[in-house]
Amino acid sequence: MYIIAAIIAFGVLIIIHELGHFIMAKVNGVKVEEFSIGMGPKLFGIKGKETEYLIKLLPIGGYVKMLGDEGKSDDPRAFNNKSSLRKLSVVIAGPIMNLVLGVVLFSIIASARGYVAPIVKSTIPDQPAAVAGIKPGDRITRVNNSKISTWEDFITQVYTVGGKPINISYERQGTLRQATVIPMKNKAENRYMVGIEGTQVTSPNLGQSISYGFIETKSLIKQTFSFFKILFSGKASMNDVGGPVTIIKISGAAAKAGILSLLAFSAYISVQLAIFNIIPFPALDGGYIFLFLFEIITGKKVDDNKVGMINYVGFAILMALMVVVTVKDILYPIKF
Structure with a gap:
């Protein structure tokens, strides 16, 4: 029961992230072909006017597939035919939505329990x-x-x-x-x-709660980058890093401890998800953000086919890393 609640909570974080991409794609007139929650084999889907909404087996991610986001298309509504600034707004909307969710959840928690x-x-x-x-x-x-x-x-x-x-x-x-x-x-x-x-x-007013939501989110961002610094300096080990299995386990424990504990952990993961996605690595939002900023600053457009090839390689590396971290989670779980 608690694990199911944890999976649902993790799924909501992904939905919020992908919803950011989806909304800004629509605002910028981009045709969205698929909106998927989860990865891997398709469980079921609903076909809308122009978008197919999918639920897939593995609750470890999700995506918004836009026309022209993996190659060239002559359609004026294709992602590749939009300006770099419009494409940047679509890509950056996902991480921003996760940060906003973090602020909202931390504000709710502060209001409820101080x-x-x-x-x-x-x-x-x-x-x-x-x-x-x-x-x-x-x-x-x-x-x-x-x-x-x-x-x-x-x-x-x-x-x-x-x-x-x-x-x-x-x-x-x-x-x-x-x-x-x-x-x-x-x-x-x-x-x-x-x-x-x-x-x-103990009893913060609305203004204090909202202020705390922003401050806590900002603080968590700073703490995360501090952890990266510690990790890459060798002061922490990869044993301190957890993947999907660890997230679900801790989420389940948080759900068992109560709804506020689950919300607190969800807020934490939401902010982490935003930070992870802005890392300038191919196939991540950060890779696209770096690319579009480069195009905006230099005025030069990078070949779409080359971008697609680089992203395929980046995606393969990320999936391999995901498998390694998941196996590590199972064989050598983090001890608390």
Whole structure:
């Protein structure tokens, strides 16, 4: 039951993403031939006036097939005959929809159960923060050179530096102060801590909830790029990376924990999906975004057949990577 809920939630994220492409294709007068949720063998479909709506077996993706998006067509409604700016608007709409969904979901969650603000509620005696003079009521603004907008930002920064000294900037009664703190490792929880508890905002108003939705989404984007930096620097391993199986498992656990937990994880994955798709790699939205920006800036059009060939290779690499990550998920699952 919970796994079904997780699959449905993951499917909704894909639908929202593809809906962005679909809507902007229609706005720009592009003929859409297929709108598919899922990949692989077709389960069933409905034929509309000009678009076939499909549900496929594997809930690991989806696509919008437009006339002229994989080669040349003489039809004026073909994707390849639209201006680079119009094509860019169609491609970038998918990731934007996922970011918007993230903002909406985080806002709903904040309104329903509140959130933790980066304001010190209490400090643990004799722990690094208390020793450094940080007190309840202090608002944390920066850790080293990184701006702190959410409590998650603060936790991430402490985790990232490990046991190295960090410079915490905070505001007390309108005055900016600084303290140098060396995190201590909590062996029981196997993580570094400075001994600070954040302040729970229990009943935010509508404006605060929406503001939190934007701030949390922005924070998550920053945290994701920080993780990429850690991953490519060798400080994290591919064992920390999960694929579809891991996503469904965690989604199922989130669904079991309650609707708000499922919404929170869905918001997280929605933002991750947006970021992944803007990576400038062939067959991803980011590859097309890079291409169309190049055409807009240089005024030179890249041959459609060459683009199609490169995207086929990129798609094959992505599918191979998907298989590898899925097998890894099954044989060597992430342990929590």
